[in-house]
Structures are given as structure tokens and as C-alpha cells.
Amino acid sequence: MDFKDSPEQAEFRQQVQTWLKANAKPKTGDSVRGSQEGRYEQAKVWYKKVFDAGYACITWPKEYGGAGLSQIHKVIWSQEVAKYDEPDGYFVIGQGNCGPAIMQFASEAQKTELLPRMASAEDVWCQLFSEPSAGSDVAGLRTKAEQKGDKWIVNGQKIWTSGAQHSDYGVILCRTDPDISKYRGMTMFFIDMKQAGVDVQPITQMDGGSHFNEVFFNNAEIPDSQRLGDVGGGWGAALLVLMNERLAISGIQPDGFPELLKLVQTLEIDGEPLRNNPLVRERLAHWYCQHAGIKASTNRMLTAVAKGGMPGAEAALGKLVGAVMNQDIANYALQLMGDTGAICEETLAEQHAHFQNTVMFAPGIRLAGGTDEVMRNIIAEQVLGLPQEPRADKGIAFKDIPSGNQG
Amino acid sequence: MDFKDSPEQAEFRQQVQTWLKANAKPKTGDSVRGSQEGRYEQAKVWYKKVFDAGYACITWPKEYGGAGLSQIHKVIWSQEVAKYDEPDGYFVIGQGNCGPAIMQFASEAQKTELLPRMASAEDVWCQLFSEPSAGSDVAGLRTKAEQKGDKWIVNGQKIWTSGAQHSDYGVILCRTDPDISKYRGMTMFFIDMKQAGVDVQPITQMDGGSHFNEVFFNNAEIPDSQRLGDVGGGWGAALLVLMNERLAISGIQPDGFPELLKLVQTLEIDGEPLRNNPLVRERLAHWYCQHAGIKASTNRMLTAVAKGGMPGAEAALGKLVGAVMNQDIANYALQLMGDTGAICEETLAEQHAHFQNTVMFAPGIRLAGGTDEVMRNIIAEQVLGLPQEPRADKGIAFKDIPSGNQG
Amino acid sequence: MNFDFSDDQKFIQEQARNFLAAECSTARVRKTLEGEQDFDRPLWQQIVDLGWPATAIDEDQGGLGLGYLELCVIAEEMGRALAPVPFIASVYLATEVVKLAASKAQQDAWLPQLGAGEWIGCLAAVEQPGAFNADTVKCAVSNGVLSGSKTAVLHGAIADKALVAAKENGELGLYLVELSQAGVSRKALKSLDPTQPLAELVFDKADAEKLGGSVDALTAIAKVYDRAAVLLSFEQIGGCDAALEMAKEYTTARYAFGRQVASFQAIKHKLADMFVIKELARSNAYYGAWALSADADELPLAAATARVSAIDAYYQCSKENIQAHGGMGFTWEFDCHLYYRRAQALSLTLGGSPYWKEQLVGHLLNSAA
């Protein structure tokens, strides 16, 4: 049990600090963020710089554009870069989810060609799993891929694809056989997103923003050489991707606590500092316990991974707790402000309307990557080993599963 | 919308007040309660007095020993008697659950013979539904009743029977046909509890008390004339009993708020009155909203019943909310007291160790009459009309339902 | 003892519900949400024609001479329909201020106008974060003119006149201010629920007419807050009903894992919890409605109880309705966020839940003592 760096880790941190000092943009505190587009372009430039310095995809093997170092090194990098006003984990889905899939299933030639370009963010990747009628039930997906010679013809629709509008490639899960059981009829591929037959449409969220897309496939083509794993082996491959996703997002998901702490330290109401309000202090203590608990749990998981373990389903707990408290903290902050809490003007509202924006975005964070209920199921079944419910979708052909004719 | 009595109601309240003034024991505030046995005997004496005055089972027809008045009159009685140190609703299960079953299903001769004696508490009744292997799933019960001439022979075990040790009769639900489906194979009877073949054993609760019993039936006999409803009609009859139970218990279940309010008004910690503690005030407000909401919801239900409606499944919400807050309030009170909160000495702990006793008894209140989960199912299915889960116990013979060979 | 609305009141409610179902679809609410209009003027005109703003105004002051119970059932329907009109600002707030704080002559002049919708009123009280606090009011009147600024004024950008809390010689008073005059500048503020918009009002030597009633301003404002708290709680439970209804319909029609989503116990219990918190709030609102209509001593406690319950209930029902819809609940296209936005707006106007909890306990400990 030790929170200090080993000598080797300390030296790595030193290098990182030196390089960041010379290359990264210092935090200006009050910088209002630029447009989504602008931020994206800056991120690509920054990632190229990081890649050239050898800090991109730190845990990947050198030959694929990584640094061949451990999860702990990655944590050190994240801790240090967080001190600067530069994006980290911006291409987390491509590098965190698609990368491992390519590494596991693609040919050596594909790996050496694709992975370094992914690590440097020259190529951008997205993940194409969710569908309108396959949300919590990802394996309920219906996007068809039909084999035609050495090609697969894709028709259908994906949804909630972040970064699709910028992506060169996507890792896609398709239904390749509706006549066999649900979980055995899927196959994974990677697809060229720039081809005709792939149509990306942004989704407007309840908060007015649009970080996600719908992607429509109309006779889009995939050469069989871009198949990832066996035909019918798609679900197993997808689980591997999702397991890596947990590791990728763990620790970077916002829980809203730092902003609340800042609010308590800065805001006065009727001339009384919030920090002196016993009710606020009690809530602060309550949420700090969750905040600290999530952080420490993530560190426990990283320790396990560093020792060679796989990221366990335990990661689901950080997602579950953090997403809920993120929403409740924002709501509580508004309640403290009373009438003026509803004002969203960035120039008037505390922390550039952080709490108002969070109230409107938080519901999405609870949903993305699995609802609260899905997280609890994962914990109950995969961690505690409790029995599944009676399944209405097992042992019958996919096409015969009751669907209420939706989607 | 009016909380004042109608002239007729006001007159009734006046009569009740006068009679109570002349006949009931005033509250002495600090009276430590006597033994369970002692309280039971006092209650029987008191009920006889109430019966002779015509205030027993107010909503029952006069010919069956009631007063032939409305639910509202019953509420008025309860409000007034609550001001005195006399038991109310002590025989609530017999009069509230068994009574309606007899009224609905027994012969005229049985009704005129049995109901007045039940109303006067000369005869005490208990309800025999739950079994060790049939808790939340009451209909999973296995106690067998086999017909033999004009008698039924009963073998099996019931549990959680309150008052069984004092009871002259019990309303019992038995399995009369294990070869047909679960819900169609049950029949309801009333049984003489004083006969050989009925063995009552007290259950020791986690708090050390024993308000409940196990009842073992070993070739106990029931004449067919004591069958309540049709053979195989037991489940329908049971639902009627349970529906009346909701009405009987609604409003009398403790939610712990009055005692918390008293504590806040009386206790000082380190010389600071709890009433001035902002954290305590916030909790008090939170729980008052639930307390007031339950009370008002009960009144809404009684209004509906007074207008001729049946007590709805809505009553489940009062049970659900009240039982949980009762436990959390007691726990919170102990937390406020710190180290000394664990002391159970009635002479040292606040309100005769009410909060310590409640912490230990509250789990049972959450369980009795249905767990939180059962309450939520009732609301989801019977109030909101949401679909049932896929059932593993439907459309097959009772004896073939998976049971893990328990009980 | 009767804990329910009368058949006449239920009839009024049914009429209101049918009217709003026909005239105030969410598609129409979105016109205001999406900024095509700052409020739904035609709908407001229809509502005025129906006489709803005059519901709780005496007949001899041009009202319908009904009462608060009738206004409560209408409020529930306004909340259910998310009506994008200044009903709260003009009816629950401005009108009630006039009824409580204005002189007989002022009432005789203004109440008929308010009842007939001849002008839209609003209440300008708050100047800074936190609930209204008389001690911190900086708006000042001298020689009949008002200077200072107010913020988060509900429907302040479209109202014709504002009832303003200001100090004259250090003493709090209430003033009627014509908002179209030169001395007033106003700015619409982006807020969580554009269908209940907020504005900043800046007064620079604006003409202001003092309300001349006998009740002191502080008492009047406190009582207006209590009355409005009850009426808002009905708008909130109307919204809770609608959100739960949406969740029910979607999860019943939607399939996952080969089953209706609504057949999963976790979803059933989520909806059951929504029902429970909603029904507790409804029951507390009913009690508040009685206290309001009977002008009972219990009003302050009952109003705070109704308000706190309604705030909690609408937050939970509107946010869990989004979750019950899964990803689609997070889209602009689905209506879930309309209720969630309204829940936020209604919970924050008149001060949030911490303020009202403290009000509640204050009254509880006094009444219990």
C-alpha cells in the first residue's frame, strides 16, 4: 500500500513534466471553451505532438505506435497532462475501444498500417454498436451484413456514435445470421466511414448540443479482409471491446464534486459563505465520500490491472455512482441559488453556467455506456454471480424473438 | 375539500368524547408499558366495554355486533380514543381481516353466532396464511387439507401468526389440490384453534420479543360447514381478506415521526437544543413531508371508501414509505446521540429507549404484510397496470413448480 | 370530513384538461421552447377568454367568484400541459399581490383588468442568489420614482406591469410599475425552461405607484408566497402525472431481451417509486389546497409541505422518465426534457427546496410547541 512513485515511475513523471512544460498550454482558469469544431481540430494537432514525443497510447506496444509502458505510466501521464489546458482522452473511444479490437483480431499488416495512425489521431475511429432498437440490449442489433463474394454488404442504422462525423474508420457489429440464436448471429468488422453508402446525421440532445450521431448504412461495402474475428464470433469480440472501454473511461467520467467544492469555497448567499452553511457541509461530506471512494476504487482496479489482471466489472460501480451524483450535485447547487439558479447565461451563472449545463447533460452521462439498471445487472451477475432472469430471447432464432415490431 | 365534521359527524364525535371521558383511562405520559400478557387481558376487558357501548366494529352492520356506521365514523372514533391510554385496533387482524371473510362467506347462522363475539373480543381470531416456504409468494403455501367425509384433515405449518396463542378461531388458507395450478388449488376455512392437532409455538424475534407464532397442524379437523367459499376458491377469498387488511392497518402503522418531533423538541446535546441544529431541522422537514403525505393519502383513501369505493392498492404506498422512514428515523436519532445511543436501558435512554427498540423492531415492520419489493410490485401491477414478469409458476401443476426442495 | 375535490371542481378540471389537450400539445409548447415566440399569445388569449385568470377574483371585482380550489385544479392542468403562458406570473403572483397589498380603490381598478387579461403582471422581488430576502433589497423609491434592478423575474420580459418590492426610507413596500416606460430597461435571460422565461429588470427613476393596502409588504409577500406555493404544487403534480404517463407508455410499448421493458422489475419499481413520491406530493398539495381555500392557520405549514414534496416529486419523476426512455429520452426530439426543464423552473422560482424546508420546520416547531 503505497502512493508514492517507484524510482522508475518518478523518473518517467519527471520526463513527462519537463516535456509538458515545454509543449503544453497552461491552464488560464477562466477560458470559456471554443466551438466543438475548433476544439476538435486543436485536439488533432495536440495528439500528433504527443505521438511524436512518444506519449500516445502509452500502454500499446512500440511497434504499433505506443510506448510499451504500463497502466500506471498512463495514470501518471493523465495526472500530469490534467494540469494543463490540453485535451486528454479525446479520442478515447477509438484508441480505447477500437484499438484493442484491431490489435486482437486484425492481420499483422493491418495492425502496423492502422494502429500508429490511430495513435497519432491521423486516423480517427468510432464504434458502431448501439441501434435504435438495441440500447441496453446491444445484442438485439439488426444492422445486416450479407456476404457477396469477398465483400459484405451492410444495411441498417446505428445510433449514439460519437465522433462519427470525423471518423475515417469504424468498428461495427452486424447481424450476419438472423436464423440462429441472437448471440451467435453477429460478426464484427472495421468499415471505411468515408465511402458512399455511409450517411452520418448528428443527433440533437435534450441540452441542445450534438455530440452523437446516427449512422445510416445503405449497401455500404466491407471487404472480408476487414472482418474482425470469426463469422458469428461478433459478440465475444464486442465483449472484449466493452471490457477495454470500462478501463478507458474509468476515472475520466465527471462526478461533479470538484465544481461543487469550488462553489462552496467561493459563493456567498445573503452575505453568508456557503462554506459556513451546515447543510451544505453535510452534503459536501456525503459526496466527498463517494468521490474519494470512486477515485480510490479506480486506483485499486489499476493496481490489479498493473499486476496483470483484466479490468473487472467492478468498474461499473464508478460509472453508476459517479453519474448519479453528478446529476444530483448540479441540481442541489441550483436549489441553493434559488430563483437565479435557473439562469443559464454563461456570463452570469457560476462557473460559466457549469451547474445549469450539467443538469441538462447529466441525464446523458447516466445513459451512455449503460443505464443504472444495466450497471446493477453487470454487478449482480458478473461480480456477485447471481443467476440471470428467465430469458425470453434464448434458444430461439433471432428473427423469432418478440420485438413489438419496433425499430 | 373540507376537514371539518358535518353536523352529524360532530354530534357523533361529541357522544364519543363524552363516553370516553367517563370510561377511558387518561394518558399518564410516562407510563412504562406492562407485560404483553397484562396488556392483552386489559385489552379484552376494554373491548367488551366498547362493545357494550356500541362503538365496536363501527362499520359492521348492527345485527353482527357493529354500529352500522361509515369509515369516517371509525376515523373519528380512532382519533378520539387515541387521546386516551386505551388500546385501539388491538384485535385488528381478527376484526379487520377475518371479520369481512366471515361476513362474505359464512352462513347466516354462523355470522349471527360468531361476529358479535368477535366484535366484543370474547372470541379472538387469527389469520393463517403465511408459511415458511410461502412468504412473499403467499400462494406458494403447502399446508394440506384433505377431504374425508364431511370433514377436512389439515396437516402442515403456518408462520408469523400474531395472536395465535390467544385465538379461539383462525381463518386458514390450505392447499386442497396440488395437481392443478397454484392459484386454483387453494381453499379457505375457519378452524377451531383450541382442538388437539393444533400446536402453537412462539417465534423469538431478532429484538428478543415474540409477537408472532408458528402453528403446526397435525391431522387437525375442520367440518366442511366451516369452509369459506368454494373448494378451489381460496385465492380469491384471500385477496378479499388482504384488501381489507390494507384498510385496517392503513393509518395505524407507526412511521416514527411523532417520537422524532418530541426528541427534537426536548433533547439538548452539549447544551445545544436539537431544535436549533440545522441538520436536524432539514431531516425533520424531509420526514414531515412523508409523514404528512402518508396521513393525507390515508384520508384520501378513506374519503374514497366512504363514497363507496374499495380500498385501493394505493394503501401499499403508506406501508412502503412509513416502514422505511420508521427505521431510518430511529437510526438517525441514535446517530445524533453518538456513543450513548447504543444504550438500551429504559430508564436511561430517551423515551424509554423508544429509538433503540425501534431500530431493532423496524425491520419486522418492513417485512410484515409484504416486503418493500412486494409493495412496489403491487403498485406497479395493480395501480399502474404494468405487465407481470414472465412467470415460472404458471400453467403447471403446483407440485411441479420448481422449489429448490425447500421447507 | 371530505378529502377530495367536489364534482363541480372535477368538472372544471376535466374541461381544462380537454381544452389544453386540444389547444396546447407539446408540439405547440415547443414553438415557445425553440424561440419562435416569447410566449404563446394566442393560447393566453383563449385562456383569458375562458376566464381562468379571474377564477379566484371576487365577482364584485370583475372575477368569477369561484375560489382557490377551482384555481388549484386548473393549475394542475396548466402544469400537465406545460402551458407556455404567464399564468404563474400574472395570476398566482401579481393578482395575489394586488389582492393582499393594494388599497380597495387600487383593487377595484386593477383586479378587473388582471382578471380580464387587459394587462399581464409579474412579481419582481429577487435581486441576488438565494430566496427573496427583504434585508438585502436594494431597489429604492424616493419621490415616487424607483431605481435599482431585479433579476430572475418570471415572464418579466413580456409582462406589461410589475409588482416590485422596494424600499422607501428604508421601509419595504410594494409598487406597481408600468414596464413600457422610459425608466425601465429589461433583458430576457437564457434559462433552463424557455417556456417559463426569466428577465432582468433595471429601473432608473421609473414611475412607481405604491400599493396602499393595510397589510405590511413583508406579510403580504409571505402570504403570496404561501398561496403561490400551493398553486405551484398543483402545476408540479400535473407535470409528475404526465411524466409518469410517458414512462408507462414508452416502457410498455418498448421491447428489450424479447420482453416489454415495463415487465422488468427494475423498471416496474422505478415507476412505482415515481408513483409513490408523486402521490405523497399530491396528498400534501390537497391539504395545502384546503388550507388555502379555508385561509386556515395551517396555511404556512401546509404550503411549505406541499412545495417541498412537489419539488422532490417533480425532480424525480421528470429525471427518471428520461432514464426510463433510455437513449431516446436524452434527445431533443422526445418530450422528456420539457418536463425536466419545467421541473427545474418551478422548483427554483419562489426559492428552492432548502429555503422551503427551513420555512416548514419553523412553522412546524412553532405550531407544535
Next chain:
Amino acid sequence: MNFDFSDDQKFIQEQARNFLAAECSTARVRKTLEGEQDFDRPLWQQIVDLGWPATAIDEDQGGLGLGYLELCVIAEEMGRALAPVPFIASVYLATEVVKLAASKAQQDAWLPQLGAGEWIGCLAAVEQPGAFNADTVKCAVSNGVLSGSKTAVLHGAIADKALVAAKENGELGLYLVELSQAGVSRKALKSLDPTQPLAELVFDKADAEKLGGSVDALTAIAKVYDRAAVLLSFEQIGGCDAALEMAKEYTTARYAFGRQVASFQAIKHKLADMFVIKELARSNAYYGAWALSADADELPLAAATARVSAIDAYYQCSKENIQAHGGMGFTWEFDCHLYYRRAQALSLTLGGSPYWKEQLVGHLLNSAA
């Protein structure tokens, strides 16, 4: 950076778990619960023979010279097994008081005795409701004799000596008091968890030896509280584990409606929530263990965080374990209430959750400022 116990420490934990599984079944715990004995003296003797009380005592003071991390893993097992022995009172409290507040000579004399279990110590600090508060201490010492009374003293009825917080000339000090002497009368108190019994101690001119260390008593007590808070949090998560394990086994074996009870989503999610709150508490306890072992500046904040999390977690896990068992969980016969009782006892000793939340925030805002 390594957020886990070492293999050696895990080995010690496994040994402790195996030993207690064999020697401290719940059947044996019940002997104390049901009053056959005031504590499990033979078990205590075995624990002493294993050297556990000496775990965190330096070798030159007769200890094993291991450390707090080793004591933490033992604490987790003591909590899991509900061991009915004065380990908390004598090891976490009395021993730590001596280490922090006694003079070198006193330490050299007493620590070897405490480590060897030659006498059982306890801490007598609290005199009234609410957490320990130096300002309200009435126990007073003059001319070397102590008068006054203490309550809710953990294992006070069976301890040989008490470390007592008392004032001499108005200044707080810590005193060692022999409890068998004439000037001391003690009364066992009925409490929620008879396996961690409480007592009232009354001192009437009892001989008392002042602890002569350099640290002032208030600082020493605060630090003892922080250290004990971390150690208690391990006992609590051990209990959480055991309660969740019980719930898992029972609901998996039990059938209702033709299915395993554990296959119902409501039960699965109940258990998942128990797991979540338990794991957060465990992670916070680990951080507290590090701060304790490193004597880091973070200790006060880390200790309060571990304590608050552990109190919430054990309350939820122990109470929901009862619910998961249905009616049987409410019986004396089933073990559910053993954990629920222990959860109450551990959450209240050293002051409850409100006290520790306030501690937490105080340290948080200071450290963050």
C-alpha cells in the same frame, strides 16, 4: 504506486480468517450475545497467544513490530467474525492512547503488558449524549485521585484498567485508572450489541496515574480517534462482506414464484447496491490505512472519510441483508441481527456519522483552502 496490501499482509489476513472461522463461529458469538458470558475469555486468550494485540507495538516495547497495515487486515477479520472480545477497547483505543500520550517510562512499562494481554484496557471519555467533547468533561482529578463518571465505555465492565479523560485544574489530561480498586464502581449497561458491551464507570476519589507524554491530551485523543476510525472501518467492511455473503447465499438457495429469489431483478439490484456502497467504503478504508501507516498529513481527512463511508455501508448492508431474508431475517434464530447489532455498535462508538461528517468537511475545506 500500489493500491493493495502486500502478499505478506494478505497471508496474515488469510491466517486470521481461517483461525476465526474455526474458533469464532456465530454459534460461539451467540454465547456472549445471549449472556452466558460477558466476553469470550478463551477466544481472547487465543488471540493474545497469537500476538495480535502486539501487532502495531514496536519490538523494543515487546511488540511484533509489524505495523498498522497488518492490524487493518486483522481488524477486517475481527469484524467479519463478530469476535466478542475487547480488541477495539484494548488494542485500538487503550494501546494507542498509551503510545501517544504516555511517557517513555510508562510506555516501556505498559505496552509490553498490553501487547501480552496481561491486562485489558479501555477508553473512558464520553460523559453524555453526543460525541466526546472536551469542554463538557466533568471528571476531575486533584491530588492524584479521580472523581466523576463516564458512560458508554466500551468493554468498561470487564477491562482491568481504563484510560480516563479528566481535568486537573481545568486542564484536560489522560489518566490510567485501576478498575478493581475501591474508588471505582461500574455497571454493565444493556446495549444494542451485547457482544461489544458498554458500561458506566463511577469514580469516587479513585487513584489515577497521569499519562506523562509530551503531546497534550486533546491532540492525543483526536489522533487516537483518527487511528481507531480507520481500524473500525476495516471491522465494518469485514462485517459488510459477511452480510452480503449471507444475502447472496440465502437468496440463491431460496425459491419463490418458481424461481430462485436471487434471480429477481429487485433482489439482484438490492445486492448490487450493497456491493457498491461496501466497495466504496473498502476503497476509502484502504486510503485511510495508507494514511495511518504512513502517518501522513492526510490522516484526519482520510480517517473521517473511511469512517463515514463505513458507517453508511454497514448500516445498509446489515439492514438490507435482513430484508433479503424476508421473515426469517427477523428471527432471533437467523444470524442477520448479529451483523445489524454490530453495525449499530460500531457506528456509535467514537461518535456517530454527523460528528464525523463535520470532522471530514473541516479537514477537507482546510486542506483544500
